[in-house]
Amino acid sequence: MVRFENVGLRYGMGPEVLQDLSFSIEPGTFQFLTGPSGAGKTSLMRLMLLSLKPTRGLISLFGQEATQLDQDRMTALRRRIGVVFQDFRLLDHLTTYENVGLPLRVRGKEEAVYRAEVVELLKWVGLGDRMHAYPPVLSGGEQQRVAIARALIMQPELLLADEPTGNVDPTMARRLIRLFVELQRSGTSVIVATHDLSLMDQFDDARRLVLGEGRLHIYE
Amino acid sequence: MNDMTDDMQRDAMNADFPPAETRVSLLGARPAETPLVPPETIAGRALVFVVAIMTFLAALAMGGAILVSQASADWRSAVSRETTVQVMPAPGRNIETDVGAAQELLADTPGVAEARAMSKAESEKLLEPWLGGGLNLDDLAVPRMIVVKLSGAPIDLVDIQARLSRVAPTATLDDHRMWSERLARMANALVMVAILLLALVLTAMTVAVYFATRGAMAGAKDIIEVLHFTGATDGYISREFQRHVLGLSTRGAMIGGGLAGAFFYLAGLFSRRLTASPGGQVEALFGSFSIGWLGYFAIAIIALASAAIAGLTSRIVVFHRLRNLS
Numbered sequence: 303m304v305r306f307e308n309v310g311l312r313y314g315m316g317p318e319v320l321q322d323l324s325f326s327i328e329p330g331t332f333q334f335l336t337g338p339s340g341a342g343k344t345s346l347m348r349l350m351l352l353s354l355k356p357t358r359g360l361i362s363l364f365g366q367e368a369t370q371l372d373q374d375r376m377t378a379l380r381r382r383i384g385v386v387f388q389d390f391r392l393l394d395h396l397t398t399y400e401n402v403g404l405p406l407r408v409r410g411k412e413e414a415v416y417r418a419e420v421v422e423l424l425k426w427v428g429l430g431d432r433m434h435a436y437p438p439v440l441s442g443g444e445q446q447r448v449a450i451a452r453a454l455i456m457q458p459e460l461l462l463a464d465e466p467t468g469n470v471d472p473t474m475a476r477r478l479i480r481l482f483v484e485l486q487r488s489g490t491s492v493i494v495a496t497h498d499l500s501l502m503d504q505f506d507d508a509r510r511l512v513l514g515e516g517r518l519h520i521y522e
Numbered sequence: 523m524n525d526m527t528d529d530m531q532r533d534a535m536n537a538d539f540p541p542a543e544t545r546v547s548l549l550g551a552r553p554a555e556t557p558l559v560p561p562e563t564i565a566g567r568a569l570v571f572v573v574a575i576m577t578f579l580a581a582l583a584m585g586g587a588i589l590v591s592q593a594s595a596d597w598r599s600a601v602s603r604e605t606t607v608q609v610m611p612a613p614g615r616n617i618e619t620d621v622g623a624a625q626e627l628l629a630d631t632p633g634v635a636e637a638r639a640m641s642k643a644e645s646e647k648l649l650e651p652w653l654g655g656g657l658n659l660d661d662l663a664v665p666r667m668i669v670v671k672l673s674g675a676p677i678d679l680v681d682i683q684a685r686l687s688r689v690a691p692t693a694t695l696d697d698h699r700m701w702s703e704r705l706a707r708m709a710n711a712l713v714m715v716a717i718l719l720l721a722l723v724l725t726a727m728t729v730a731v732y733f734a735t736r737g738a739m740a741g742a743k744d745i746i747e748v749l750h751f752t753g754a755t756d757g758y759i760s761r762e763f764q765r766h767v768l769g770l771s772t773r774g775a776m777i778g779g780g781l782a783g784a785f786f787y788l789a790g791l792f793s794r795r796l797t798a799s800p801g802g803q804v805e806a807l808f809g810s811f812s813i814g815w816l817g818y819f820a821i822a823i824i825a826l827a828s829a830a831i832a833g834l835t836s837r838i839v840v841f842h843r844l845r846n847l848s
Contacts, residue, residue: 351751373756381753391748395560408754413555452752 303329303460303491304350309359311345318357319345321516327493329459332486334502335495337513343495344388346513347462350493351385352376364459381409384458388465388495390449392437398444399424399433402451416455423451427481428474442469450478454485461485461492467501475501558749559742559766569734569767570774576727577778577828578785580720581821585786587716588817594709598702605679607637607668610692620690621666627689628670633677640667720824724831731832735767735839746844760840764833771832779825786813786821 304327311320319342327333335343348354349361352368361368363379371379392401399420400407406416424433427447437445446469453461461482467475479494479501486492493511496502502510510521560566607624611617621639628637640648645666646659653659679697686693739746742763749759790812813820 353747353751377750377753377755380751385751391744391751393558393745393748396556396558400556404748405752407555408749408752408758410758456753 303327303364305360305362306349307360307362309349309356309361311342311349311354312357319516320349320356320513320518323359323518325511325518325520327460327491329491330486330489331509332483332492332505333494333509333511334505335493335511335513336497336499336502339497341513342516343513344464346518347385347464347493347495350460350462351383352380381405381456382459384453384456384461384490386446386449386453386461386463386466388468390437390445392445392448392452394437397434397436398429398440398448401437401448402455404452405456420451420455423455427451427478443471443474446470447474447478450481454481457485457488457490459490461490463492463494465496466494467496467498472501476504479505557766558745558762559738560745561766561769563738563741565734565737565741566766566770569731569738569770570777572730572734573727573771573774573828573832574778574781576723576730577775577825578782579778580723580727580828581779581782581824582785583716583719583723584820584824585782585813585817587713587720588813588820590709590712590716592814594705594712597705597709602698602702603672603674605670605672605698606696607670607686608694608696609666609668609690610694611663611665612692615692617666620692621668623689624686624693625668627685628668628682631677631682631685633673633675634670635673636669636671638669638671640669642666724828727828728831728835731767731771731835732839735763735836736843738766739763739840739843756841756844760837760844763840764837767836768829768833771836772829775825775828775832778828779821782821782824783818786817 306323306325309320309323310318312318323346335346337343345354349356350363352363352371355369364382366375366379368376368379393404396404402424403413403416403420406420407413421430421433424430427450429444429447429451432440432444435444437448440448446466450463450466453463463482466482467478470478475498482492482494483505502508512519512521607628609617609621609624625637625639628634642664645664648667649659649664679695683695686695746759749762793812
């Protein structure tokens with residue numbers, strides 16, 4: 303599903319922040335991506351999202367070599383990926399409901415068709431009564447759940463979540479990770495970037511990708 | 523998730539959520555979806571303001587060109603409907619006989635509706651503004667005038683001058699052609715200046731829209747990124763931005779065009795009130811100061827063209843910027 307071969311990344315003329323990354327993500331697997339702050343977790347996520355191009359090496363997504371794609375193919379690949387940003391990236395002028403329905407809306411679907419689906423997911427993440435609220439009035443945890451619901455609404459084949467439990471209490475964090483595990487069981491590959499060691503320990507059968515000093519160490 | 527059927531779940535969820543059809547826009551049955559580009563921003567309001575001013579100025583230039591063109595046509599038409607024959611006194615000739623012969627010849631000429639010789643008293647009265655009243659002008663060689671009104675049929679003024687010279691050698695025909703040509707040249711120059719102004723204003727507006735669109739996109743970089751990651755194509759994003767800029771520009775164009783229309787309407791009313799008093803200068807220059815239905819139609823076309831130019835400009839900018847962002 304995702305394959306990196308000797309991938310390196312540097313910003314401008316600076317040093318390589320990621321060096322010789324070689325790994326693959328198989329369909330229906332769950333893994334944590336961890337490492338100290340500044341280790342390059344977000345950069346690695348952005349490489350997988352095709353929003354950064356590697357300085358060297360090969361990235362393959364869903365069987366397609368990803369560094370030479372035109373815009374249409376890139377969009378087609380991104381549509382198979384759900385993403386939860388560390389800073390949520392919600393559109394402040396859209397309601398919670400509209401933010402979650404955004405991936406369906408940009409695919410040209412009629413609101414009447416996806417309404418029930420969005421409402422159901424919002425209720426499931428505990429935001430059934432906040433559907434008409436705008437992001438600026440939501441708490442950090444609520445915004446995070448909106449971002450997660452937006453990433454899940456299309457039932458993506460690959461889910462990239464950057465610190466998805468950073469702003470929620472431990473109970474909600476466990477609930478969200480269980481949601482991701484459920485998603486993985488239904489066939490989605492899940493990559494969760496986190497600092498939270500205790501949370502990782504609660505799901506200790508998950509694969510761990512550990513970034514340190516620009517290199518990746520994998521613990522199966 | 524629970525034992526409810528899918529339909530029951532959907533009904534239960536829809537019960538506490540207003541269906542899209544109840545949130546319809548004012549434009550029709552299309553559901554009022556919140557625009558993806560925030561509609562009310564400082565840059566957006568500035569764009570409405572700039573397009574309104576530019577459209578107003580463009581419409582003023584166009585209205586001015588129409589006014590000058592109409593006034594020029596009126597002047598030339600008035601001038602070309604009338605001509606004058608001047609008979610000079612000369613030693614050995616009887617001016618009354620010459621005037622009579624010239625008037626008779628003119629009256630019999632096809633294309634002449636009326637030839638009226640001004641009496642000696644009338645001719646002398648014409649000199650009053652320069653020489654003052656109450657003077658005895660018997661010793662002065664005052665020329666006599668024959669006012670010739672033309673019927674509009676084709677007429678050969680050179681032939682008339684030749685025939686006049688035979689019956690009254692001191693008669694000269696003034697066909698006002700020199701004035702008419704000067705007026706035409708001046709009016710054409712003014713119309714060209716107005717068209718140049720119109721082109722400059724529209725160019726300035728294009729530049730303003732270009733930078734406003736760039737500004738809107740720079741301010742919405744995060745939104746564009748989110749749209750990309752949620753699966754929006756460049757075409758979809760550019761349509762959203764284009765709709766945003768087109769909406770704002772259309773609002774600005776309608777305001778500017780409306781104000782220009784109101785300006786010309788009020789100016790027409792005002793000039794009619796002014797010209798109610800005799801000897802009005804405005805009346806002499808611009809006639810009724812009315813641009814007519816053609817003028818209002820031209821203003822509407824300018825407003826539409828402003829909106830269209832803005833839409834086209836924004837489309838080009840958005841595509842270019844998206845390609846750079848990718």
